[in-house]
Amino acid sequence: xxxxxxFKRRPRHNNTPESTLLILANFIVIALDTSIFTNKTQIYxxxxxxxxxxxxxxxxxxxxxxxxFENKVIIIAYVVSLIVLxxxxxxxxxxP
Numbered sequence: 105x106x107x108x109x110x111f112k113r114r115p116r117h118n119n120t121p122e123s124t125l126l127i128l129a130n131f132i133v134i135a136l137d138t139s140i141f142t143n144k145t146q147i148y149x150x151x152x153x154x155x156x157x158x159x160x161x162x163x164x165x166x167x168x169x170x171x172x173f174e175n176k177v178i179i180i181a182y183v184v185s186l187i188v189l190x191x192x193x194x195x196x197x198x199x200p
Contacts, residue, residue, distance in 0.1 A: 122169040123178045126162065127185045133158050134189050138196040147197075 133154065141151035166173050173179060 121178075122165060122172055123182060126165050127182060130158065130162070130185060130189060131192070134192060135196070138193050142193075142197050144198065 137151055137154045137158075141148040141154070173182070
């Protein structure tokens with residue numbers, strides 16, 4: 105039989121860390137935002153609005169889950185993902 109403590113570990117019991125969900129959400133939002141609201145000659149104003157809301161969401165999520173973001177490995181992964189997002193922006197923007 106399975107002990108009862110296993111099911112009482114977390115209220116929602118979804119084993120995906122919040123940092124992974126945040127990084128995944130960043131990639132999805134930036135990929136869609138870049139493909140819809142930019143082209144080779146201009147960046148539409150709504151692109152910056154979406155990036156602003158994404159920034160507020162990131163700050164909110166990091167403050168809400170501060171104990172998870174105290175690990176150096178997670179911080180490094182988050183910073184590397186932000187650098188890759190900037191590269192993704194340029195790849196989407198300047199593709200033929």
